[in-house]
Amino acid sequence: MSRRPTLNLPPDAPLFISARQAEALQVGWSRLSGPAGHRQLRGIYRTRAVDAPAGATDPAEVHAALIRALQWAPGEGKDIASHESAAFLWGCLDVAAPDSVHLTSIAGDRRRRLPGTTGHRGKVLPAEVVERDGVVLTNPARTWLDLAATAWEDQLVVWGDWLVHPVWGGDWDAVPFTTPKDLELLLTHHRGRPGIRRARAALDRVRVGSDSPRETLLRLALVDAGLPEPAVNLPIRDA
Numbered sequence: 001m002s003r004r005p006t007l008n009l010p011p012d013a014p015l016f017i018s019a020r021q022a023e024a025l026q027v028g029w030s031r032l033s034g035p036a037g038h039r040q041l042r043g044i045y046r047t048r049a050v051d052a053p054a055g056a057t058d059p060a061e062v063h064a065a066l067i068r069a070l071q072w073a074p075g076e077g078k079d080i081a082s083h084e085s086a087a088f089l090w091g092c093l094d095v096a097a098p099d100s101v102h103l104t105s106i107a108g109d110r111r112r113r114l115p116g117t118t119g120h121r122g123k124v125l126p127a128e129v130v131e132r133d134g135v136v137l138t139n140p141a142r143t144w145l146d147l148a149a150t151a152w153e154d155q156l157v158v159w160g161d162w163l164v165h166p167v168w169g170g171d172w173d174a175v176p177f178t179t180p181k182d183l184e185l186l187l188t189h190h191r192g193r194p195g196i197r198r199a200r201a202a203l204d205r206v207r208v209g210s211d212s213p214r215e216t217l218l219r220l221a222l223v224d225a226g227l228p229e230p231a232v233n234l235p236i237r238d239a
Contacts, residue, residue: 013047014069060088063098064134068135093159093213102117123190141178148194154217161206
């Protein structure tokens with residue numbers, strides 16, 4: 001049985017590489033375009049099967065690897081992961097791996113039009129951009145605001161409760177992703193953005209202390225039914 005050709009890259013080579021990255025690894029175009037090359041997107045190649053022994057199997061790892069390769073491509077440093085891609089990498093509740101990679105131009109005056117990606121543009125402040133595991137992406141608070149353009153209000157409240165509550169990070173002493181005050185400040189910097197009114201309405205209903213999405217949705221349902229708003233995880237002690 002014939003062996004499947006490979007690019008013969010180092011064992012620690014990334015799962016996806018751009019043509020520019022391949023050049024840095026001394027992989028010529030003839031090898032990339034030959035039987036050993038497996039094009040994932042235009043200018044982006046998979047170096048091995050995802051289920052190979054050295055391949056990533058976690059969907060978030062695969063998505064992050066693809067974004068890292070895209071950020072090596074021409075225009076690197078100008079496009080950042082955002083919207084559903086950033087939400088998925090941050091572990092945002094109920095956000096599945098997106099079908100395409102969502103990228104926002106920091107310059108704000110162009111939108112990447114590459115098959116397999118969804119381009120966005122708009123003002124992005126330097127403080128709203130971070131690097132995590134080699135991926136440049138919007139921070140959790142800015143990602144929440146970007147999702148407001150298409151999400152329904154109750155879902156934004158669920159995500160907002162998750163962002164401001166440290167317990168969901170796995171430790172009572174953990175620092176939350178953000179605070180209600182920081183989210184309020186964020187909205188003042190982005191007046192007129194799509195979804196800004198929905199984000200403001202959702203922020204008014206965000207509370208620190210909700211332990212689960214179902215708890216948040218129950219609280220919202222009680223209030224919408226005209227009942228007094230319940231306290232969130234109020235400590236009750238027996239003397």
